Amino acid sequence: MQIFTCPFCGARDETEFRFMGEAGKQRPEGGRAVGEAEWAAYLYLQRNEKGPVREIWMHQPCGELFLLARDNVTHAAEPGVGLRPEGA
Amino acid sequence: MARRLPQGGRIDRARPIPFSFDGKALSGFAGDTLASALLANGVSTVGRSFKYHRPRGVFGHWTEEPNAILDVTRDGRREPDARATTVYLEEGRTLAAASVNAAPDAERDRLAVIDAFARFLPAGFYYKTFLWPRWGLFEPAIRAMAGLGRLDPGWLPAAPAAPCNRACDVLVVGAGPAGLAAARSAAEGGRSVLLVDDRREPGGVLLWRGGEVEGQAAEAWIADTLAAIARAGGTVMSDTTAYGVYDHGLVCALQRGAEGAPDRLWRIRAGHIVVAAGAIERPLVFADNDLPGVLSAEAGLAYLRQYGVLVGERVVVAANNDAAYPVALALREAGAHVSLVDNRPAPRLRRLAEDGGVAVLAGERVVRAEGRRAVRAATLASGARIEADALLVSGGFTPTAHLYCQAKGKLAWDDALLAFVPGAPVEGVSVVGAANGVFGLAAAVAEARAAVAVPKSGGAPAARDPAALDAAPAWPNGDAGGRAWIDLQSDVTVKDVGIAARENYASVEHLKRYTTLGMATDQGKTSNVNGIAALAAATGRAPGEVGTTTYRPPYVPVPFSAIAGLRGGERMNPVRRLPLEARHRALGATLGEYGGWLRPAYYGPGDMTEAVAREIRAAREAVAVFDASPLGKIEVIGPDAARFMDFQSYMTLSTLAPGRMRYGFMLEETGIVFDDGVVSRLDENRFRVSCSTSHVAAMHARFETWRQDQFDPARLFIHNATTHWATLAVSGPLSRLLMERLSIVADLSDAALPHMAFVEGRFAGGPATVARVSFTGERGYEVSVPAARAAELHERLLAAGRDLGVAPLGIEALMALRAEKGFVVVGLDTDGTTMPHDLGFGGPRLKRTGDFVGKRSLFTQAAEAADRKQLVGLDTVDGAPLPRGAHVVARDGGRLRSEGFVTSSYASPALRRPVALGLVARGAARHGEEVTLRHLGRELRARLRPPCAYDAKGDRLNA
Amino acid sequence: MTGYGAARLLREGLRGHRGWTPAWRSPEPKPDYDVVIVGGGGHGLATAYYLARVHGVRRVAVVEKGWIGGGNTGRNTTVVRSSYFYPESVALYDLALRLYEGLSRELDFNIMLSQRGILTVAHTEMEMDVCARIVNAMQINGTDAELFDAERVRRVAPLLATSPGSRYPVLGGFWQGRAGVARHDAVAWGYARAADRLGVDIIQNCEVLDFIVENGACAGVVTARGPIRAGRVGLAAASHSAVLAAKAGFELPLHVYTLQAMVSEPIKPALDTVVLSLGTGVYVSQSDKGELVFGGGIDRVTSFAQRGNPPVQEAVISGLLEMFPAFGQLKLMRQWAGIVDVAPDSSPIIGPSPLPGLFLNCGWGTGGFKAIPAGGFLMAHLLARGEHHEISRPFDLDRFARGALIDEAAGSGIAH
Ligand SMILES: Cc1cc2nc3c(=O)[nH]c(=O)nc-3n(C[C@H](O)[C@H](O)[C@H](O)COP(=O)(O)OP(=O)(O)OC[C@H]3O[C@@H](n4cnc5c(N)ncnc54)[C@H](O)[C@@H]3O)c2cc1C
Numbered sequence A: 001m002q003i004f005t006c007p008f009c010g011a012r013d014e015t016e017f018r019f020m021g022e023a024g025k026q027r028p029e030g031g032r033a034v035g036e037a038e039w040a041a042y043l044y045l046q047r048n049e050k051g052p053v054r055e056i057w058m059h060q061p062c063g064e065l066f067l068l069a070r071d072n073v074t075h076a077a078e079p080g081v082g083l084r085p086e087g088a
Numbered sequence B: 001m002a003r004r005l006p007q008g009g010r011i012d013r014a015r016p017i018p019f020s021f022d023g024k025a026l027s028g029f030a031g032d033t034l035a036s037a038l039l040a041n042g043v044s045t046v047g048r049s050f051k052y053h054r055p056r057g058v059f060g061h062w063t064e065e066p067n068a069i070l071d072v073t074r075d076g077r078r079e080p081d082a083r084a085t086t087v088y089l090e091e092g093r094t095l096a097a098a099s100v101n102a103a104p105d106a107e108r109d110r111l112a113v114i115d116a117f118a119r120f121l122p123a124g125f126y127y128k129t130f131l132w133p134r135w136g137l138f139e140p141a142i143r144a145m146a147g148l149g150r151l152d153p154g155w156l157p158a159a160p161a162a163p164c165n166r167a168c169d170v171l172v173v174g175a176g177p178a179g180l181a182a183a184r185s186a187a188e189g190g191r192s193v194l195l196v197d198d199r200r201e202p203g204g205v206l207l208w209r210g211g212e213v214e215g216q217a218a219e220a221w222i223a224d225t226l227a228a229i230a231r232a233g234g235t236v237m238s239d240t241t242a243y244g245v246y247d248h249g250l251v252c253a254l255q256r257g258a259e260g261a262p263d264r265l266w267r268i269r270a271g272h273i274v275v276a277a278g279a280i281e282r283p284l285v286f287a288d289n290d291l292p293g294v295l296s297a298e299a300g301l302a303y304l305r306q307y308g309v310l311v312g313e314r315v316v317v318a319a320n321n322d323a324a325y326p327v328a329l330a331l332r333e334a335g336a337h338v339s340l341v342d343n344r345p346a347p348r349l350r351r352l353a354e355d356g357g358v359a360v361l362a363g364e365r366v367v368r369a370e371g372r373r374a375v376r377a378a379t380l381a382s383g384a385r386i387e388a389d390a391l392l393v394s395g396g397f398t399p400t401a402h403l404y405c406q407a408k409g410k411l412a413w414d415d416a417l418l419a420f421v422p423g424a425p426v427e428g429v430s431v432v433g434a435a436n437g438v439f440g441l442a443a444a445v446a447e448a449r450a451a452v453a454v455p456k457s458g459g460a461p462a463a464r465d466p467a468a469l470d471a472a473p474a475w476p477n478g479d480a481g482g483r484a485w486i487d488l489q490s491d492v493t494v495k496d497v498g499i500a501a502r503e504n505y506a507s508v509e510h511l512k513r514y515t516t517l518g519m520a521t522d523q524g525k526t527s528n529v530n531g532i533a534a535l536a537a538a539t540g541r542a543p544g545e546v547g548t549t550t551y552r553p554p555y556v557p558v559p560f561s562a563i564a565g566l567r568g569g570e571r572m573n574p575v576r577r578l579p580l581e582a583r584h585r586a587l588g589a590t591l592g593e594y595g596g597w598l599r600p601a602y603y604g605p606g607d608m609t610e611a612v613a614r615e616i617r618a619a620r621e622a623v624a625v626f627d628a629s630p631l632g633k634i635e636v637i638g639p640d641a642a643r644f645m646d647f648q649s650y651m652t653l654s655t656l657a658p659g660r661m662r663y664g665f666m667l668e669e670t671g672i673v674f675d676d677g678v679v680s681r682l683d684e685n686r687f688r689v690s691c692s693t694s695h696v697a698a699m700h701a702r703f704e705t706w707r708q709d710q711f712d713p714a715r716l717f718i719h720n721a722t723t724h725w726a727t728l729a730v731s732g733p734l735s736r737l738l739m740e741r742l743s744i745v746a747d748l749s750d751a752a753l754p755h756m757a758f759v760e761g762r763f764a765g766g767p768a769t770v771a772r773v774s775f776t777g778e779r780g781y782e783v784s785v786p787a788a789r790a791a792e793l794h795e796r797l798l799a800a801g802r803d804l805g806v807a808p809l810g811i812e813a814l815m816a817l818r819a820e821k822g823f824v825v826v827g828l829d830t831d832g833t834t835m836p837h838d839l840g841f842g843g844p845r846l847k848r849t850g851d852f853v854g855k856r857s858l859f860t861q862a863a864e865a866a867d868r869k870q871l872v873g874l875d876t877v878d879g880a881p882l883p884r885g886a887h888v889v890a891r892d893g894g895r896l897r898s899e900g901f902v903t904s905s906y907a908s909p910a911l912r913r914p915v916a917l918g919l920v921a922r923g924a925a926r927h928g929e930e931v932t933l934r935h936l937g938r939e940l941r942a943r944l945r946p947p948c949a950y951d952a953k954g955d956r957l958n959a
Numbered sequence C: 001m002t003g004y005g006a007a008r009l010l011r012e013g014l015r016g017h018r019g020w021t022p023a024w025r026s027p028e029p030k031p032d033y034d035v036v037i038v039g040g041g042g043h044g045l046a047t048a049y050y051l052a053r054v055h056g057v058r059r060v061a062v063v064e065k066g067w068i069g070g071g072n073t074g075r076n077t078t079v080v081r082s083s084y085f086y087p088e089s090v091a092l093y094d095l096a097l098r099l100y101e102g103l104s105r106e107l108d109f110n111i112m113l114s115q116r117g118i119l120t121v122a123h124t125e126m127e128m129d130v131c132a133r134i135v136n137a138m139q140i141n142g143t144d145a146e147l148f149d150a151e152r153v154r155r156v157a158p159l160l161a162t163s164p165g166s167r168y169p170v171l172g173g174f175w176q177g178r179a180g181v182a183r184h185d186a187v188a189w190g191y192a193r194a195a196d197r198l199g200v201d202i203i204q205n206c207e208v209l210d211f212i213v214e215n216g217a218c219a220g221v222v223t224a225r226g227p228i229r230a231g232r233v234g235l236a237a238a239s240h241s242a243v244l245a246a247k248a249g250f251e252l253p254l255h256v257y258t259l260q261a262m263v264s265e266p267i268k269p270a271l272d273t274v275v276l277s278l279g280t281g282v283y284v285s286q287s288d289k290g291e292l293v294f295g296g297g298i299d300r301v302t303s304f305a306q307r308g309n310p311p312v313q314e315a316v317i318s319g320l321l322e323m324f325p326a327f328g329q330l331k332l333m334r335q336w337a338g339i340v341d342v343a344p345d346s347s348p349i350i351g352p353s354p355l356p357g358l359f360l361n362c363g364w365g366t367g368g369f370k371a372i373p374a375g376g377f378l379m380a381h382l383l384a385r386g387e388h389h390e391i392s393r394p395f396d397l398d399r400f401a402r403g404a405l406i407d408e409a410a411g412s413g414i415a416h
């Protein structure tokens, strides 16, 4: 059972967290004009890196999204980092 | 034959305890294990082997035991496949043990004849036969023969123990000399320490080997060390097996309940795990080494010292290392006639043994155990034969490094030590003592102390000294002919390994799977390394090249009941309960689980159909009250709320005037309908989303996600107010009359409160919101009050409406009412392919200019396909109701093809006929068409129609 | 004489089993092949077999980074069934089941197909309606299915808790009699042995690290033991297909999760069928050796660690005891995990990849053991002909852009 660190609440059990997606994914803008392939890529494709990864997680009790750098082979996890710039 | 000595052992002879084995009444003492008591009673055959039904006796003395697996029934409760070596006799509890895999009993097993055909049943024989006519014909007989214990079908769960959590700086696993020393050092160094040990008494190997530790006699040293640990604030848990290491220092341990108490699961989060779990003796492998009377040498000593049981009168100790010498001497001292057969030509302890009266045959080895039902003699390589009623074997020691391996440590083969030992250190895990291949007592203790000196270190380099045991290779080679057993519980011989090698099952994992070596309930604790060595020999490799299989939890079998703990019964996915539950019950409601909530299905005694019809009539002809409290109420607040809602919703919401409501959908990004519901605009910057009950949590999470991902979180706030409010829906032509009698402080006139509008007012001194919405198609009001006022409101509604014929409305009736209207329930009348235009809401898809969640997906090829399944109503042709789940079918050149299915179907008292909804390919364009349905092989006919069957114009909303 | 059978066992028994020969060779890789298949799981091995057997393509290598069958094929809970909802799925899984039905004899290797039936139990009226919907779909699509009431459920699974007082009372369920279990290792080994005899090279301990790309097309693989050229390359590496895709310059719509399985200690027969509960999500069967083999939910944290986590174990085991209270007297003997490759619609991906010359057979997720014969058969067709068999067409990667997902959970409310 892994321990992830919510940047706002601290170290918590992994069962409190929800995986939201690989970091860096952009929602294509343009609505209906977005190309079919580009839209499908946004919806479905995963980089699936093995080893160190950067992901967006939600800490469900506080509802905050944050960036989690972890290793999906060793399960080492760095403390989470908030998505908003300091002070914002 | 084994017997109890008149004195000795850590048993209490003043407390005899009766028990039975295979129906025979026997007796042991407090402190006995079932295995020691069986031996003390001279029981030699404790069961039959898994495959060949060979007689087997107790081999080991603790968790490594492969043979003595029994069905144990205590106080009437059975534990199948109990390991006799770890079951303690307990005063005041009955214990009946039965051998497994034997009928009628272990002594007279009828299937013993199978052994005569063993040569035709080698490893993996079942892969090579039973091909004709088919496996299914043979399987029942094979299954009946396989398996060990018997399940008690009448067994009833007892109260389980709640799992417990614990955190510590240092967790030490194993209270032998190394573990005790580590725990003491760590505790005295100021760290919080938990020491767990699976035996009832701490001390580990010292309990039967004794000796001197740090200048003290073992017994005294144990006592002093325990006292020191306690003084320094450390905790010692006995009867507790750490069985699994998981991520980030989590260790799961099983604490066995004594005196009938349930077993308990402990989840221990440790900063530093010190594995001091000792080592397990390996058998020597020779022909017929599975006979009862062949025991591990360590077991021979343990039975003597711990239980006062002498395993034989004439004992042959066969060994390849020094550890067997104290065993031989102790048995000699206890009165046995002992010969020590050592494969090393010049053992350095020879003189010591001989001086103690042990005959030593150096440079010799046992090649065969003689005897039919039990050991009678040992035959040596030289051809010599020694009479014996016990044959103790020691083929070296295998470090118990399971937990290190589970923590992703990799074992390395040590050719001098003849053992797999922990390799590169793993952060936060230290392995010390025999578990680390350090077999000298003093060295182990020193290593243990050093390991905890540095917090979290992987430990100092091990002081492994091959001279400590001075073991010489004694690997199975099968040269003696006959059947030499490697895995006693799985019945795997050296020949089986040879066959596997010949057939190129040369990976150790293939060996395991092909021969089942190491796959039994002991998980190969005594057999794995011998198996690896045999495979290495057969394939011309070193054991290190063959490698080990993966060590997986649990280290010992763990009762399901302990792992499940208290999660069962009503605590499993607990249903959520309404504030008004007591009132519903008082009104005679039959409650059912809907979307995770316990809700009234219908009210009143008697038949559900009648009750539902009664409630429907009330809703259509008078007035009915429905408890809609679990409906979601998620508020979106802030200057960007309108923009946010437009983006979230399929329908435009920014154009909604404050005080007004709009029905609509939320889509997934894939365009699939995620939920439907009514959105209210409370004011310019505040919306309330009334989502369906089962979607509340997901909707909240979804809003939060988009808020943070695509919006300025400072300008938006999401608040889930669902459980703050109780909501009662008042519906029916007389609903306005009833509402007016409620003394709600608000203007409820149609002018002030038209359909799809709401007002905020007061009820009984508190806030109340009254909304004009309808899920039944009749004039309707939803009244929301703080949950604490729900009962009062409910009571007032029913009392004030008595003369109007008011009735409480259950879910079943509501479902029929909305089906008459063609209103969908998302997830029931939609599936994971349904898009809004399939439900007749194509407008926003084509007209909305701005982007919203899921928009692009509404224009994929599949979304624009002509044959999409669309919502329709279905009318029965012959008057019989259409079964839910029936499919509309078409024929393609003789082949049936599904065109969709019935999703909802109810009797409609208002229409005096059944109504149904369904999703049917091109359904919207096929109104009026008669179609064929199939249900469980029957054919039915139905006519497609628009979804709404009742009051299509909607006049009744304002009736 | 190299065939199996009772007569051979007798003969070998009489002469000390000296006559057995390798089930498959361990050849050195050749510099080039017509087809190289990445991944020696069931799908890779079956592909090789059908390539040689059906299409006469014999210069084939299966390149496996560890030992064959060591991925999910050797870790699954061995349920085979074709109880699917959509016609595309039924066509695929029923092809697999039909091939399984003749496979022991075809391969001359007992894969121990035990058609003991699978029972899916429903706990609410709504679930019963869904069961009816599925049964009808299956019957229409030409496979066997029956709707059971509570009484018939009790008859096939007498120890199942069905009473109205239990947390998940059983109202009934649906049954596929042809479904059951098969021995997972035997499927891998049987295909390997049969393929080997047709000349296929099975190369173990040889990790594929990269692809050889020439003129914009895949021309082979780079392995830990050197390059191997190939006319066409098939990628059947389960979750590692998603990782290797990056080497070929594209991404796949796959999530990588951990799926656990657990077994009890072996007992005498206590459960004669496969049971899946819609309430707990737990499914269980009893192996021929007597262990209860069961699993349930997925660990939803992407991981390549191949090990499971206690919270899921606790949930699955408590679910099992809720279904079968009497199993509370048993113990967990072993627990393990596989890394499953789950597509957004939980259906497999079979078809050409964005890199010409490289073909995909992956995305089997939590349910691809049952599909191994079909996956191999269809992939062989694809590799031999360069185009889809009609049954694999709907499972092409292009379905995601087209929006034509085949989501069984969506159609039937039941995943894997
Ligand atoms: C716990 C569990 C229970 C399951 N239960 C069932 C069930 O009951 N019924 C069912 O139908 N399905 C079940 N499944 C799913 C099923 O096991 C898989 O879908 C199926 O085995 C996939 O087969 P495969 O050949 O695609 O993958 P695998 O068997 O995983 O084979 C892929 C192979 O590729 C190899 N490989 C990876 N990378 C490389 C590389 N770079 N170079 C060379 N080789 C490589 C791997 O070592 C592996 O051997 C279960 C899965 C799990 C984990």
Ligand SMILES: [Zn+2]
Residues within 6 Å of the ligand: A006, A007, A008, A009, A010, A059, A061, A062, A063, A064
């Ligand atoms: Zn938080």
